[in-house]
Amino acid sequence: MYFPPMTHTATKTPAHPARGDARLALLDAALALVRRQGWAATSIDQLCRTAGVTKGAFFHYFESKEALGVAAAHRWTEVTTPLFENAAYHRHADPLARILGYLDFRVAIVQGPLEAFTCFAGTTVQETYAASEAIRSACGACITDHAARLEEDFEAALRKYRPRAAVTAESLALYTQTVLQGGFVLAKAKGNAGPLLDGIAHLKRYLQFLFKARSTS
Amino acid sequence: MYFPPMTHTATKTPAHPARGDARLALLDAALALVRRQGWAATSIDQLCRTAGVTKGAFFHYFESKEALGVAAAHRWTEVTTPLFENAAYHRHADPLARILGYLDFRVAIVQGPLEAFTCFAGTTVQETYAASEAIRSACGACITDHAARLEEDFEAALRKYRPRAAVTAESLALYTQTVLQGGFVLAKAKGNAGPLLDGIAHLKRYLQFLFKARSTS
DNA sequence: TGACACATACCTACCGGTTGGTATGTACTT
DNA sequence: AAGTACATACCAACCGGTAGGTATGTGTCA
Numbered sequence: 325m326y327f328p329p330m331t332h333t334a335t336k337t338p339a340h341p342a343r344g345d346a347r348l349a350l351l352d353a354a355l356a357l358v359r360r361q362g363w364a365a366t367s368i369d370q371l372c373r374t375a376g377v378t379k380g381a382f383f384h385y386f387e388s389k390e391a392l393g394v395a396a397a398h399r400w401t402e403v404t405t406p407l408f409e410n411a412a413y414h415r416h417a418d419p420l421a422r423i424l425g426y427l428d429f430r431v432a433i434v435q436g437p438l439e440a441f442t443c444f445a446g447t448t449v450q451e452t453y454a455a456s457e458a459i460r461s462a463c464g465a466c467i468t469d470h471a472a473r474l475e476e477d478f479e480a481a482l483r484k485y486r487p488r489a490a491v492t493a494e495s496l497a498l499y500t501q502t503v504l505q506g507g508f509v510l511a512k513a514k515g516n517a518g519p520l521l522d523g524i525a526h527l528k529r530y531l532q533f534l535f536k537a538r539s540t541s
Numbered sequence: 542m543y544f545p546p547m548t549h550t551a552t553k554t555p556a557h558p559a560r561g562d563a564r565l566a567l568l569d570a571a572l573a574l575v576r577r578q579g580w581a582a583t584s585i586d587q588l589c590r591t592a593g594v595t596k597g598a599f600f601h602y603f604e605s606k607e608a609l610g611v612a613a614a615h616r617w618t619e620v621t622t623p624l625f626e627n628a629a630y631h632r633h634a635d636p637l638a639r640i641l642g643y644l645d646f647r648v649a650i651v652q653g654p655l656e657a658f659t660c661f662a663g664t665t666v667q668e669t670y671a672a673s674e675a676i677r678s679a680c681g682a683c684i685t686d687h688a689a690r691l692e693e694d695f696e697a698a699l700r701k702y703r704p705r706a707a708v709t710a711e712s713l714a715l716y717t718q719t720v721l722q723g724g725f726v727l728a729k730a731k732g733n734a735g736p737l738l739d740g741i742a743h744l745k746r747y748l749q750f751l752f753k754a755r756s757t758s
Numbered sequence: 759t760g761a762c763a764c765a766t767a768c769c770t771a772c773c774g775g776t777t778g779g780t781a782t783g784t785a786c787t788t
Numbered sequence: 789a790a791g792t793a794c795a796t797a798c799c800a801a802c803c804g805g806t807a808g809g810t811a812t813g814t815g816t817c818a
Contacts (some may be wrong), residue, residue, distance in 0.1 A: 362668035364581035451579035453729035464730040502740040506723025512670040513681040523719040533750035597769045
């Protein structure tokens with residue numbers, strides 16, 4: 325997973341969310357704070373302050389910080405999935421056009437500060453892969469599930485264009501995520517989105533090389 | 542920067558390093574611990590315990606945890622630079638062969654646990670880019686400087702093969718790092734090095750497409 | 759050659775604040 | 789009346805950082 329809206333479904337986290345909204349407020353606070361500061365640097369107190377609830381509410385819904393992390397990963401999938409599902413690029417009849425459209429969509433949502441378009445799952449898993457198997461696998465599933473949607477289009481593109489190279493749809497879908505995640509890291513290191521945009525451009529060229537090698541062009 | 546030896550120059554960090562070695566012991570402890578646990582999860586106390594020194598020694602050499610982070614980034618460059626500089630792939634006369642050799646070398650050092658071949662700079666900058674400009678720029682320099690060596694080979698390859706596509710040596714060098722960093726993230730998310738190895742294979746194919754398009758093949 | 763001056767390289771003990779987590783109480787909803 | 793959804797108050801452990809001491813040099817001059 326990857327991109328995100330910084331504005332949550334509940335539009336704006338209120339000072340005191342209505343009864344029943346504390347869980348969602350905490351989850352959305354987690355997505356926002358962790359993307360900016362990382363997992364370990366985000367404390368439960370800060371989460372509660374941002375969400376406008378107390379620690380009692382936190383431990384009412386989550387039995388530990390780790391449990392919150394797992395739930396936040398699920399929430400991340402929940403919030404990003406419709407974003408990509410409703411995007412216009414799915415309308416293309418050609419599977420390769422859909423994939424390239426996905427990449428263009430990625431470029432289009434690169435706006436605002438870095439924490440507005442980087443990935444919760446990628447950030448979190450870097451810190452927790454050795455410490456928490458539960459969080460690791462939840463974040464891993466975020467990325468794998470997101471790649472799985474692309475995989476279908478790659479499958480179709482492979483059938484249609486039959487490139488010379490022996491590549492699998494799964495490997496290509498994962499590679500797109502590799503480039504995106506790496507782009508996020510480089511963007512953070514450089515302080516701007518340039519490397520991410522460049523990375524996507526290189527990836528598009530690779531896919532064109534790969535598929536157009538025997539296509540109609 | 543990226544790969545690393547987990548075994549330090551001072552072979553093994555002793556329980557109590559000899560007088561004068563505390564600084565290096567702390568730095569090497571930082572590289573090891575941060576790559577496994579992340580930056581924020583690594584405390585000064587734990588650093589001192591691992592290095593076999595006390596807090597007094599820590600603050601004798603570093604005025605803050607942030608200062609240690611900056612120094613560790615420099616140490617990271619110091620320890621990885623000779624590793625790549627002494628590698629055999631530099632012997633190739635053809636610049637493209639050197640680049641492909643670099644990637645093969647990357648594959649060759651993917652061994653042991655994840656924290657043994659992932660990147661200190663990439664891990665650290667993900668957590669600190671918003672919180673510490675000093676650490677961010679130090680880690681950014683790690684990656685940029687490492688890419689700069691590759692850039693020379695790309696420059697030569699570009700001159701020699703003159704590919705049709707309008708790409709710069711800098712952009713290509715940065716893209717290799719993007720793929721590597723992204724590979725590290727996916728490897729952590731999946732729990733194995735597969736995505737990293739696959740990513741490198743895709744990158745090699747891209748470069749071959751790009752340069753062989755007008756080459757002798 | 760020795761002794762004094764001084765710097766470097768640490769170590770022990772401690773500080774206020776924050777951490778993740780708990781125990782208990784209360785108000786609202788059904 | 790009872791369960792759900794919180795809030796309040798609290799805790800031991802740990803956090804980054806400081807204060808003040810000591811052990812081990814090293815340079816200087818008689």
